[in-house]
Amino acid sequence: MLIPDAYSADCPTRQVLDRVADKWAVLLLGLLSREPMRFNRLRRTVEGLSQKVLAQTLRSLERDGLVTRSVFPTVPVTVEYAITPLGMTLAQTVDQLRIWAETHMPEVAACQRRYDAARAEAA
Amino acid sequence: MLIPDAYSADCPTRQVLDRVADKWAVLLLGLLSREPMRFNRLRRTVEGLSQKVLAQTLRSLERDGLVTRSVFPTVPVTVEYAITPLGMTLAQTVDQLRIWAETHMPEVAACQRRYDAARAEAA
DNA sequence: CTGAATCCTACCGGATACTG
DNA sequence: CAGTATCCGGTAGGATTCAG
Numbered sequence: 001m002l003i004p005d006a007y008s009a010d011c012p013t014r015q016v017l018d019r020v021a022d023k024w025a026v027l028l029l030g031l032l033s034r035e036p037m038r039f040n041r042l043r044r045t046v047e048g049l050s051q052k053v054l055a056q057t058l059r060s061l062e063r064d065g066l067v068t069r070s071v072f073p074t075v076p077v078t079v080e081y082a083i084t085p086l087g088m089t090l091a092q093t094v095d096q097l098r099i100w101a102e103t104h105m106p107e108v109a110a111c112q113r114r115y116d117a118a119r120a121e122a123a
Numbered sequence: 124m125l126i127p128d129a130y131s132a133d134c135p136t137r138q139v140l141d142r143v144a145d146k147w148a149v150l151l152l153g154l155l156s157r158e159p160m161r162f163n164r165l166r167r168t169v170e171g172l173s174q175k176v177l178a179q180t181l182r183s184l185e186r187d188g189l190v191t192r193s194v195f196p197t198v199p200v201t202v203e204y205a206i207t208p209l210g211m212t213l214a215q216t217v218d219q220l221r222i223w224a225e226t227h228m229p230e231v232a233a234c235q236r237r238y239d240a241a242r243a244e245a246a
Numbered sequence: 247c248t249g250a251a252t253c254c255t256a257c258c259g260g261a262t263a264c265t266g
Numbered sequence: 267c268a269g270t271a272t273c274c275g276g277t278a279g280g281a282t283t284c285a286g
Contacts, residue, residue, distance in 0.1 A: 007150060009170045014146075016224035016231065023144040027130065027137075039248050047132045050280060055249060065234025076247040077286075086230055093223045100216045101139035107209055108139065111188025162268050173260060178269060199267040200266080 019064060024049055024057045026094050029083065032067055033091035036082035066090060142187060147172055147180045149217050152206065155190055156214035159205035189213060 008014075019025065027046055031037060037045075043054055058081060061067040066087035072078040083091060131137075142148060150169055154160060160168075166177055181204060184190040189210035195201040206214060 007154070007169050013221055013224045013228070014150075016228055017146055017149060017220070020220055020224075021144045021146040021149065023137075023140050026140060026144065031130070046130050051249080052281090053279065056279090063235050063238040064231050065238075066231075071248095074247090077249090079248060086227060086234075089227065090223060093219050096216050096219055097140070097143055098136055100213060101136045101143075104209060104212065105135045105139055108187050108189075109135075111209075112186050115186040115188075174269080175261090176259065179259095194268095197267090200269095202268060 019060065020090075020094070022057065022060075024053060025061060026097075028054075028057060028061065029066060029087060029091045029094060030098070032081055032083040033088060033095075036080050038081070039079050042081065061087070142183065143213075143217065145180065145183075147176060148184060149220075151177075151180060151184065152189065152210060152214045152217060153221070155204060155206040156211060156218075159203050161204070162202055165204065184210070 024046070027049075028042060031042065031045060039054070039058075042058075043049065043051055046054070049057075058067065058069070062069050062081075066084055068082050068084055070080045070082065072080070147169070150172075151165065154165065154168060162177070162181075165181075166172065166174055169177070181190065181192070185192050185204075189207055191205050191207055193203045193205065195203070
């Protein structure tokens, strides 16, 4: 399925994969694909995501041109993050993963139980 | 795009995301979607993947029911990994990511250069 | 509110050696 | 060949504090 070159360390495809393989980035992209949001709102919405990692992830997404960062000079300052057209194309692609997850999660969970049961019995 | 529940820690969707967000798992799934392979062949093919992590990842994939592990009692022993029908559906979904990467990688790279240039100039 | 800076720890993962 | 076990260093990331 994947082209052979993707398995050498310097393949561009693998560089992209490094970014997409970031759980938080995927989650944030999904959120922002629905509506722009502010920093603390994102922080409160995504459970288990620290403010440090949130800031890092948002910076990466901005650097990749997937989201924009807009500062409004209110008091106190307001910062809004929004998805870009480019980011939207990725969000749509990644959304297929969510659909797969919803469809096949029960089967995966069943496989895990079977695997664990077999190992417990062997021991 | 993503459903609200996906942002709580105990959502099934997020559990699946944890697995998909594994670069090596994605790479291995892509390889095995083409043909069954043996341990050392996978090891040699995927550059930068240590044998320890390879073993771990293959065990996870097997536990999730995405690949099968077949032992042939030859001397020395032969172990072959093959993708399952379930794994194949995920591989096809994930392959969309590769297509996105190939299509948009140049644009992402351009955005990165612009971002880095802007920051360098500011400093 | 939106971060950046510091400190500190847990865990990931590499290297190596050993086994069936 | 196909792993497991052990050791060990680097680093991601949590907690906390401070700033604009």
